[in-house]
Amino acid sequence: MYTFDYKRPAAQADATAAFHGDARYLAGGQSLIQAMKLRMSSAETLIDLGAIEGLHGIHLDHGAVVIGAMTKHSEVAASDVVRKAIPALADLAGGIGDQMVRNQGTLGGSIANADPAACYPSAIVALGATVHTNQRKIPGADFFTGIYETALHAGELITAVSFPVPKRAAYVKFKQPASRFALVGVFLAQTADGVHVAVTGAKGSVFRATQIEAALNASYTPEAAKAVHLPTDGINSDLHGTAEYRAAMISVMAGRAVAASLGH
Ligand SMILES: Cc1cc2nc3c(=O)[nH]c(=O)nc-3n(C[C@H](O)[C@H](O)[C@H](O)COP(=O)(O)OP(=O)(O)OC[C@H]3O[C@@H](n4cnc5c(N)ncnc54)[C@H](O)[C@@H]3O)c2cc1C
Incomplete structure (x- = not known):
């Protein structure tokens, strides 16, 4: 692993303000840390999102399930709100990797990573979800643009995803x-x-x-x-x-x- 600076801001505005040059956000670390350990990826600065309260949680809003970017797969799988409104989404989250991956990995990290074999992208596209960032709302159909590529700009932070409830x-x-x-x-x-x-x-x-x-x-x-x-x-x-x-x-x-x- 290459050396890097580590920051753990408590506010979203501090996280985005800290993003300069070769920085990366750190969510559950299940993809990024593995890649850094193997020297397939590097960053001068890692900005840990784990202390920012506003990025966690699940609630219903106008017929959609809204899930914070830092919500873990295990939390989505166990959520009564998700289980009742979109049980398929809870099932998807409960089938990701193993228990350790589900206890650490997050929705925002998964979709920002855009692994071609990841599970959440299919739910985002099929349900017509919307990706909320600190700058805009991106329709799910426009979010994934290629292999490990998304519509996110450098430093743009995913804050939540809203999933319309299907029949x-x-x-x-x-x-x-x-x-x-x-x-x-x-x-x-x-x-x-x-x-x-x-x-x-x-x-x-x-x-x-x-x-x-x-x-x-x-x-x-x-x-x-x-x-x-x-x-x-x-x-x-x-x-x-x-x-x-x-x-x-x-x-x-x-x-x-x-x-x-x-x-x-
Ligand atoms: C053994 C194993 C099995 C797995 N199996 C599956 C599986 O079956 N299905 C599946 O879908 N996935 C699977 N995964 C991947 C897992 O879901 C990871 O949790 C996910 O890919 C990355 O999420 P993370 O929170 O760990 O993100 P990190 O590794 O911390 O970050 C990943 C990338 O997203 C960026 N990022 C993180 N949060 C944000 C944000 N809020 N805004 C903008 N950028 C952000 C980071 O800078 C980084 O580039 C597996 C992983 C492992 C290790």
Whole structure:
């Protein structure tokens, strides 16, 4: 690990004011510290967000579940508010990594990191969530821009994410068994403007499977999702699974998500 300065401000304004040059925010450290230890990442200054109270917590606001950026995966998984309003989101959080990762990792850290196989991006896109920062509100559909890339500017701080409550939803993940990241993960949401199917793990960034959405808007059944044969264009191929395998798994996971959303 390279040397760095460490700051732990108690106020959001102090955190953003401290961000100069080669600085990085530190949330749960589950991705950043690992990368720094391996010297795959470095920073002159780490700004620990852990003492800023306003970044924690979960509440309902005008039909949306609002979750603070520093809220841990284990807190989302256990939240009565989330369990009641969007149980699929609580299930997603409860299936991230292992207990230690869930006790340390945060919503804001996960989406800022934008790992192509991370779980939350699929929920953000399928539910039409909004990412709140210290500067603006970013529609979830515009937030993830590539492999480990987001629409955030340098120093822009995620403060919260608001997730509109859908009619029905489910998240089904085919896990990479060693890491538990998604080899293919599908978040399905039945919303006021139709069915949204967002896929993680299968391309460089989360995307919507519009062919499956069309099939489910015509017939909301597991069979309709499973019958869709997706093209392999742009789908990842690696030692864990070929593009053909992943494309087939998207339809299978979508079918399982429909069944789960119907309580089957
Ligand atoms: C063994 C293991 C298994 C895992 N399995 C899964 C899995 O199954 N599914 C899954 O989705 N994830 C998984 N993860 C990743 C996990 O969810 C991490 O918690 C997450 O990627 C990073 O969150 P963090 O809070 O630890 O962020 P950090 O590591 O502290 O930060 C990550 C990045 O986000 C930036 N950042 C942090 N907070 C903010 C903010 N508020 N505003 C702007 N930028 C910010 C940091 O500067 C850094 O660049 C796994 C991790 C490990 C180690």
